[in-house]
Amino acid sequence: MKEVIVHPERCVGCMQCMLACAAAHSKTGTLISAISESPRPGPRIHVGAGLYNEGFPNRCRHCNPAPCQMACLPGAIYRQTTTNTVLINPDVCINCASCAMACPYGVIRYHADPLAPAGKTIAVKCDNCIARQHKGLIPACVEVCKTGALTFEEMDAAMKKKTDQVARSICAEAVPADNAPGFSLLNTIKRAQKEINLSR
Amino acid sequence: MHYVIIGNGVAGVTAAEAIRQIDARGQITMISDETHPPYCRPMISNLLEGAVDVSRLPIRGPDFYDRLSITPALGSRVTSMDINADTVTTQNGRTFPYDRLLIAAGADPRPVDAQGMDLDGIFFMRNIAQVQDMIAALADTRHALVLGGGLVGFKAAYSLLKRNIAVTMLIRSGYPLSMQVDETAGEMIQQVLCDHGLTVRTGISATAFEGNGRVQSAHLSDGSQIPCEMAIIGKGVFPAHGFVPADRIDTDAGILVDDHMATSAPGIYAAGDVAEHIDIARQKRWVNAIWPEAAAQGRVAGFNMAGQALAYRGSLSRNVMRMFDTDVMTAGRVSPRDTDETCRFFSAHDPRRGTYRRLVFEDQILAGFVMINQIEQGGVLTSLIQSRTPVKISAQHLLDPGFNVSRLIGR
Ligand SMILES: Cc1cc2nc3c(=O)[nH]c(=O)nc-3n(C[C@H](O)[C@H](O)[C@H](O)COP(=O)(O)OP(=O)(O)OC[C@H]3O[C@@H](n4cnc5c(N)ncnc54)[C@H](O)[C@@H]3O)c2cc1C
Ligand code: SF4
Ligand code: SF4
Numbered sequence: 001m002k003e004v005i006v007h008p009e010r011c012v013g014c015m016q017c018m019l020a021c022a023a024a025h026s027k028t029g030t031l032i033s034a035i036s037e038s039p040r041p042g043p044r045i046h047v048g049a050g051l052y053n054e055g056f057p058n059r060c061r062h063c064n065p066a067p068c069q070m071a072c073l074p075g076a077i078y079r080q081t082t083t084n085t086v087l088i089n090p091d092v093c094i095n096c097a098s099c100a101m102a103c104p105y106g107v108i109r110y111h112a113d114p115l116a117p118a119g120k121t122i123a124v125k126c127d128n129c130i131a132r133q134h135k136g137l138i139p140a141c142v143e144v145c146k147t148g149a150l151t152f153e154e155m156d157a158a159m160k161k162k163t164d165q166v167a168r169s170i171c172a173e174a175v176p177a178d179n180a181p182g183f184s185l186l187n188t189i190k191r192a193q194k195e196i197n198l199s200r
Numbered sequence: 201m202h203y204v205i206i207g208n209g210v211a212g213v214t215a216a217e218a219i220r221q222i223d224a225r226g227q228i229t230m231i232s233d234e235t236h237p238p239y240c241r242p243m244i245s246n247l248l249e250g251a252v253d254v255s256r257l258p259i260r261g262p263d264f265y266d267r268l269s270i271t272p273a274l275g276s277r278v279t280s281m282d283i284n285a286d287t288v289t290t291q292n293g294r295t296f297p298y299d300r301l302l303i304a305a306g307a308d309p310r311p312v313d314a315q316g317m318d319l320d321g322i323f324f325m326r327n328i329a330q331v332q333d334m335i336a337a338l339a340d341t342r343h344a345l346v347l348g349g350g351l352v353g354f355k356a357a358y359s360l361l362k363r364n365i366a367v368t369m370l371i372r373s374g375y376p377l378s379m380q381v382d383e384t385a386g387e388m389i390q391q392v393l394c395d396h397g398l399t400v401r402t403g404i405s406a407t408a409f410e411g412n413g414r415v416q417s418a419h420l421s422d423g424s425q426i427p428c429e430m431a432i433i434g435k436g437v438f439p440a441h442g443f444v445p446a447d448r449i450d451t452d453a454g455i456l457v458d459d460h461m462a463t464s465a466p467g468i469y470a471a472g473d474v475a476e477h478i479d480i481a482r483q484k485r486w487v488n489a490i491w492p493e494a495a496a497q498g499r500v501a502g503f504n505m506a507g508q509a510l511a512y513r514g515s516l517s518r519n520v521m522r523m524f525d526t527d528v529m530t531a532g533r534v535s536p537r538d539t540d541e542t543c544r545f546f547s548a549h550d551p552r553r554g555t556y557r558r559l560v561f562e563d564q565i566l567a568g569f570v571m572i573n574q575i576e577q578g579g580v581l582t583s584l585i586q587s588r589t590p591v592k593i594s595a596q597h598l599l600d601p602g603f604n605v606s607r608l609i610g611r
Pocket of ligand 2: 060061062066067069086104106
């Protein structure tokens with residue numbers, strides 16, 4: 001299964017992915033007409049300044065287990081296993097921001113959205129462009145990124161192993177006897193921080 | 201294998217789901233005195249507000265018990281346990297044998313010491329039934345009194361204000377949310393609610409309620425009297441382990457559990473609001489009665505009960521609250537009760553934007569924070585507390601509302 005992979009060191013901060021993302025999640029689907037839509041579609045990827053003012057494309061990592069899913073009060077957050085995507089059901093979301101407190105990447109925003117019930121403020125984040133993927137397209141941010149900071153590829157075994165190793169190496173205190181999924185929540189958090197650290 | 205789970209709250213539910221991930225065949229019995237399908241307890245305040253009806257509260261589909269082959273035993277409370285015989289017994293006389301037992305009984309509201317508590321119109325706010333009774337009493341309510349300036353008190357006050365009822369909140373301490381936030385944040389929060397019509401009185405409590413069947417007024421500790429046709433008690437909760445034999449299972453405030461959510465008695469586990477584990481920020485035993493920890497603990501308990509070793513990382517007190525157009529997020533040690541001279545404090549207040557942030561450090565470890573507005577990235581700070589990662593960049597970066605995660609951990 002292909003996944004979006006972020007390579008922060010390649011980002012030049014051009015923010016094209018933000019525009020492409022907003023357009024992809026608009027009603028009309030194109031940038032020109034999306035700007036005049038109400039509510040205005042918002043980006044679900046956020047390019048902020050890094051430590052040295054370089055760009056840093058920040059998007060949902062579809063963590064497993066996902067801290068946001070565990071924290072969601074009404075159970076609006078779920079995983080679509082076929083695409084390994086963590087999704088928010090806009091009908092169920094009550095805009096309580098419990099997930100904001102849980103996400104170690106800080107990638108969830110709260111606003112009315114063209115794809116949500118009219119007038120309802122909800123939690124909005126990356127959905128891996130599953131609608132585009134259904135049509136055989138790749139996620140919009142990856143399509144538009146010209147520097148290779150966002151790629152869509154098989155998360156191969158070697159790569160997974162590397163990430164897991166990283167997580168484990170900085171998580172030495174995590175009760176080694178229990179090489180078990182409970183700590184994976186902590187690993188998710190550690191991984192977030194390690195990844196950020198690796199960006200330099 | 202026969203699993204018995206006491207409580208069908210989120211801790212019990214996530215435990216049952218974890219058990220079923222590993223053990224498809226074991227028998228699961230879930231006992232609860234509440235007969236509603238598992239529901240979102242925090243949302244009872246939305247119910248009181250009138251924003252949702254009961255049909256929106258369930259956290260799982262209507263086929264929850266069937267889908268997981270759970271035998272529900274609803275409508276009666278567990279009143280006793282026999283640890284030698286490995287059984288629990290409910291009030292209606294049914295006895296349930298178990299091989300593995302999970303106590304996920306949650307918490308009960310803390311009562312107040314005031315006269316006239318048996319009058320109609322005085323409510324606790326912990327479950328759907330209580331809120332439905334409140335809603336039925338709203339029609340003849342013009343003034344309501346909320347006792348307690350904690351999270352539940354605020355949610356109750358907010359919901360009643362939305363129903364156009366005049367609300368007075370009585371807080372024993374000097375400012376609201378004093379367990380969670382510092383004074384500056386507490387006063388900002390109070391101001392928001394006052395701007396929307398709430399009356400807040402600090403340093404005061406109710407000593408007696410008066411009325412003819414239904415409450416009509418309250419006597420306060422300063423000798424004054426105040427009219428009220430409704431009073432809501434929001435003085436916190438205490439773990440609901442009254443039926444647990446304290447001489448056989450170690451209990452403190454809550455039922456003591458180890459990293460596997462196991463109690464001191466073999467085969468018996470506890471999770472959620474009833475359990476006491478380690479608080480990450482305080483580094484000591486603590487009951488953190490909040491939803492995300494109940495969900496996480498239930499999951500860990502379930503895996504361990506089914507034989508899959510799994511450790512829990514400790515809990516962290518935290519909360520987020522949205523009131524009118526103000527958002528408040530707080531985690532770890534922020535209240536003056538929880539901090540001392542070994543802590544370093546950093547704060548930033550921007551009255552024009554209505555933002556406030558305060559960070560509490562213990563050496564280089566973030567131990568707590570409170571944020572008012574622009575809370576979207578608060579999870580980054582929460583996870584810093586949880587991982588106890590030394591923060592190597594200037595705290596000023598963290599105070600900047602526009603910070604991005606990548607600024608966080610310098611070299
Ligand atoms: C109004 C309100 C707002 C809240 N808002 C938030 C919030 O915004 N964020 C947050 O994190 N948390 C919030 N909480 C706290 C949150 O609801 C709890 O932490 C969570 O529900 C705990 O889950 P639990 O499964 O441990 O216990 P519970 O949800 O209390 O479930 C326990 C169940 O067991 C039953 N039971 C108890 N004793 C027995 C017995 N002896 N025999 C049989 N059954 C028994 C109870 O009736 C109950 O149904 C709020 C709580 C309230 C009341
Ligand atoms: S915690 Fe954050 S990054 Fe992880 S799945 Fe949830 S929203 Fe995505
Ligand atoms: S804001 Fe929505 S998605 Fe986030 S925790 Fe609350 S209900 Fe769940």
